[in-house]
Amino acid sequence: MADTKPRNLKIVMFPFMAQGHIIPFVAFALRLEKIMKNRANTVISMVNTPLNIPKIRSNLPSESSIRLIELPFNSSDHGFLHDGENFDSLPYSLVIKLLEASTSLREPFRDLMTEILKEEDDDDDEKSSVMVIGDFFLGWIGKVCKEIGVSSVIFSASGAFGLGCYRSVWLNLPHKETKQDQFLLHDFQEAGEIEKTQLNSFMLEADGNDDWSVFMKKNIPGWSDFNGILFNTVAEIDQIGLSYFRRITGVPVWSVGPVSLSPEKKAGSRLTDEAVKTWLDIKQDNSVVYVCFGSMNSISQTHMLELAMALESSEKNFIWVVRPPIGVELNSEFDVKEYLPEGFEERMTRLGRGLIVKRWAPQVDILSHKATCVFLSHCGWNSILESLSHGVPLLGWPMAAEQFFNSILLEKHIGVSVEVARGKRCDIKSDEIVSKIRLVMEESEVGSEIRKKAKEVKELMRRSIMDGVDGSSVIGLEEFLGQAMIKKEKN
Numbered sequence: 028m029a030d031t032k033p034r035n036l037k038i039v040m041f042p043f044m045a046q047g048h049i050i051p052f053v054a055f056a057l058r059l060e061k062i063m064k065n066r067a068n069t070v071i072s073m074v075n076t077p078l079n080i081p082k083i084r085s086n087l088p089s090e091s092s093i094r095l096i097e098l099p100f101n102s103s104d105h106g107f108l109h110d111g112e113n114f115d116s117l118p119y120s121l122v123i124k125l126l127e128a129s130t131s132l133r134e135p136f137r138d139l140m141t142e143i144l145k146e147e148d149d150d151d152d153e154k155s156s157v158m159v160i161g162d163f164f165l166g167w168i169g170k171v172c173k174e175i176g177v178s179s180v181i182f183s184a185s186g187a188f189g190l191g192c193y194r195s196v197w198l199n200l201p202h203k204e205t206k207q208d209q210f211l212l213h214d215f216q217e218a219g220e221i222e223k224t225q226l227n228s229f230m231l232e233a234d235g236n237d238d239w240s241v242f243m244k245k246n247i248p249g250w251s252d253f254n255g256i257l258f259n260t261v262a263e264i265d266q267i268g269l270s271y272f273r274r275i276t277g278v279p280v281w282s283v284g285p286v287s288l289s290p291e292k293k294a295g296s297r298l299t300d301e302a303v304k305t306w307l308d309i310k311q312d313n314s315v316v317y318v319c320f321g322s323m324n325s326i327s328q329t330h331m332l333e334l335a336m337a338l339e340s341s342e343k344n345f346i347w348v349v350r351p352p353i354g355v356e357l358n359s360e361f362d363v364k365e366y367l368p369e370g371f372e373e374r375m376t377r378l379g380r381g382l383i384v385k386r387w388a389p390q391v392d393i394l395s396h397k398a399t400c401v402f403l404s405h406c407g408w409n410s411i412l413e414s415l416s417h418g419v420p421l422l423g424w425p426m427a428a429e430q431f432f433n434s435i436l437l438e439k440h441i442g443v444s445v446e447v448a449r450g451k452r453c454d455i456k457s458d459e460i461v462s463k464i465r466l467v468m469e470e471s472e473v474g475s476e477i478r479k480k481a482k483e484v485k486e487l488m489r490r491s492i493m494d495g496v497d498g499s500s501v502i503g504l505e506e507f508l509g510q511a512m513i514k515k516e517k518n
C-alpha cells in the first residue's frame with residue numbers, strides 16, 4: 028500500500044431500495060461530488076435496480092455528473108409483482124421478502140466491480156483508488172469487496188444510537204431471556220433501560236428462527252467485513268451510539284451529518300409549498316405544532332380522531348400532514364373528511380387555527396419557519412435531523428423500526444423531546460396529547476428546558492459542519508476521505 032495522493036478516485040455507492048435510504052445516499056453523493064471537485068479526478072457511481080434508478084435520477088440536479096448503473100433484478104423471480112423492487116410500495120409484512128431478495132444482487136454486483144477493476148488494469152496510467160459505500164441492509168457487500176480486494180464502508184442513514192440498539196436486539200433477542208418489562212441490552216447497556224413496548228412488531232414476534240431473525244443474524248455480522256462506517260449523524264448528540272460501534276466493530280466510525288437534500292429536491296407540489304408558506308407567514312412566532320409521521324407511516328382511524336380532538340382543544344395552531352388511516356391503501360385517493368371529526372377541517376380553516384395538508388408537505392420549509400414551535404413526529408432519523416438543525420424540539424410518537432430507540436435518545440439522553448405515544452396500537456386519549464403539547468409549548472420548567480436544549484443542539488449541529496472551526500462532521504469526512512484516497516500500488 029502506498030499512501031501518496033492519487034490523481035483518480037472511483038466511488039461506487041449502493042443504497043438499499045427504499046426512499047429513506049436512497050435520499051440520504053444521494054445527498055451524501057452530492058456532498059462528495061462538491062468536495063472532491065477541486066481535489067482529485069473523482070467518478071461517483073450509484074448502483075441500484077431498474078425501478079429505482081429513475082428515482083435516484085429525479086433527485087439529482089442536472090449539473091451533477093454522478094453515473095447511474097442498473098443491476099438486473101426481476102421482481103417476479105422473487106414472487107413480487109412489479110412493485111416488489113421498492114420497500115416503500117410494499118405492505119410492511121413483505122419487507123422481509125425484499126430484504127431476502129436483495130441478496131440476489133450479490134453476484135451481479137461482484138461482476139460489476141470486477142469489470143470496474145479490469146478497466147483499471149487496462150489503463151496504462153496510474154491506478155485509481157476504488158471505494159465502495161454500501162447500505163447496512165446489504166451486509167454482503169463488505170465480503171464481496173474483501174474477496175476482490177476493494178475497500179468498502181457502510182453509510183448509515185440511521186443514527187448510531189438507534190442502529191446500535193437495533194443491532195443489539197437482533198443479535199441477542201434479550202426479550203426472549205427475560206420476563207421483565209424493562210431490560211438492559213446485552214452488549215449495549217450504556218443505552219439505558221429498554222421497555223418491551225419499544226421493540227417493533229417483528230422483534231416482539233421473533234423466536235430466533237423466523238424470517239427476520241434468520242436474515243438479521245446473517246446480515247449484521249457482515250458489517251464487520253467493511254473497512255469503516257459512516258453515520259449521517261452528529262457526534263455531539265450521538266456519542267453513545269458512535270462509541271458502541273467503535274467498540275463492537277473495531278473499525279473506524281465517522282460521523283458526517285447532517286446530510287440532507289436541499290428542500291427543492293424533495294417530492295411535493297409547488298402549490299402546496301406556497302399555500303403552507305402563506306399560512307405560516309401570518310402566524311405568531313413559535314405558535315405552531317407541525318404533525319407528520321414520515322414518508323410511509325400512517326396512524327389508525329381511532330388515533331386520527333383522538334389527535335384531531337387534541338389539536339382542536341389544545342388551542343394551538345397546527346399543520347397536519349394527513350394520510351389514509353392504517354388499513355387503507357396508502358396511495359389511494361381519499362377525502363380527509365372521511366376520517367376526521369365532523370366539521371373539523373372547516374372549523375379549523377375558518378378560525379385560521381389549522382392547516383391540513385394531504386399526503387406530503389414541504390417539511391424542511393415548515394421546520395425552518397419561525398412560526399413553528401414543535402414537531403410531533405414518528406422519530407424517523409431524517410425528520411429528527413431536520414427538526415434539530417432548525418432548533419425545533421419534538422413530541423415523539425415512534426411507530427416502527429428503530430424509531431422507538433431514536434425516541435429514547437431524544438428524550439432521555441439529549442433532552443429535546445417528550446414522548447406522546449408509542450406504537451400503532453397504543454391506547455392514547457386526546458387529553459394526554461393535549462397536556463404533552465402544552466408541556467412543551469407553554470411556560471413550564473420542563474418546556475423551557477426542552478426548548479432551550481433544542482436551540483443549543485441547533486448551534487452544535489451548525490458548528491459540526493463548519494469548515495473554519497474544524498466541526499466534528501468536517502473532521503469525520505476528512506478522515507474518511509483520507510482512507511478512501513489510499514490507493515493500492517499497481518501490480
Ligand code: UDP
Pocket residue numbers: 046047293319320321322323324348386387388389390391406407408409410411413
Ligand atoms: N417528508 C416530507 N414531507 C412529508 C413527509 C416526509 O418532506 O410530508 C420527508 C422528510 O423531510 C424526511 C423524509 O421525508 O426527509 C422522511 O424521512 P424519515 O427518516 O424521517 O422517515 P421515514 O419516512 O424514512 O420513515
